[in-house]
Amino acid sequence: MIGQVTRRLMLLDTASLYFRAYFGVPDSVRAPDGTPVNAVRGLLDFIARLVQDHRPDELVACMDADWRPQWRVDLIPSYKAHRVADEPAAPLTAGEHAPHTGDYAEEVPDTLAPQVPVIEEVLDALGIARVGVAGYEADDVIGTLATAAGGPVDIVTGDRDLYQLVSDDRAARVLYPIKGVGTLQIVDESWLREKYGVDGSGYADLALLRGDPSDGLPGVPGVGEKTAAKLLAAHGDLAGIMAAAADPASKITPAQRKRLVEAREYVAVAPRVVRVATDVPLPPFDPALPRTPRHPTALEKLAERWGLGSSLHRVISTLGA
The missing domain is CATH 1.10.150.20 (5' to 3' exonuclease, C-terminal subdomain)
Structure with a gap:
C-alpha cells in the first residue's frame, strides 16, 4: 500500500521521460518493419536504470489523460494555447494522448505519437502501474500520489513545475534528468x-x-x-x-x-x-514493483513485433534482481 513509511515510491512523469528518450535515442532504432521505436526502447532503458540505481519498492507511470484540461483553460484561456495547433493531425487511438513536453519544444513529432500506445502496452504487460485520470494531467496524478504517500517519494521528471511538490518533511524530492537518467539533479528543499x-x-x-x-x-x-x-x-x-x-x-x-x-x-x-491538484480521484491499481512480467506471453509478442531486444531484457532482469 502507498503510504507505508518503510516503502519508497517512485513516480514517473512518463511523457516527460519518453519525450527525452525520443530525442536522446537515434530514430534509426526501429522495429523489424522499419517503424521507429526509439522512444519505447529509450524509456525502457530509463526505467531499468532508475530501478537499478534507486531501488523503489513501488513504481507508478503517471500519464497525461488530458494534457490541457478544460478547467484550467476556463481560468486562463492562454494555457498551452499555442500547442493546440501542434497536435497530431490524425485522431489519436484509444488511450493515446498528446505528450506533455516538459522543457522540450511543444510540437509532437510525427514519429513519436505512434509509439505512445506501444509504450502503454509494454508497461501493462510488464505489470508496471500506469495511471491517468480523465480531466487531469500527469502532474496532478503525481501531486495526488506524492501528497498521500507517507514514506519517501522520488518524482522523476524533466518538468520544473513539479518542484512545488518537494518537501523534506514528507521526504518528497524530484530527480531531474541532466544526462539521461544516469546523471540526475537531486532536488530537495536545500537545493531549491x-x-x-x-x-x-x-x-x-x-x-x-x-x-x-x-x-x-x-x-x-x-x-x-x-x-x-x-x-x-x-x-x-x-x-x-x-x-x-x-x-x-x-x-x-x-x-x-x-x-x-x-x-x-x-x-x-x-x-x-x-498548482498541481492533490485530490484527483484515482482508480484502483497496484503500485508494487513487479518482480516478473504480469503478462509474459503478451510481452513476448510485443518484443518480437517491435524489436525491443536488449532494452526489454534489461528491464526484466533489473526487476527480477
Missing part, C-alpha cells in the same frame, strides 16, 4: 533555496509570478524570477505580496505595486492553474 530562494511550497508562487511562456502563463509583467523570489522573501507568500501591494504604507516599490495591482485578475485565478 540555494537555486531559487524558495522551498517547495513557495515554488508554485514563484512560477506563477514569473510566468511560463511554454505553458502560456503570462505571469506578472516586469516580475522575473529574482524579483519574485525577493517579493516572496519579504512578504511570505502570494497572499502576503498582494496584501502589501494593496497597502499604501508597505515598502513595495511604486513600479512593483502598479504591476501587481494591474495583474490582480491573473493572480486571482492563476494559483488553481499553476
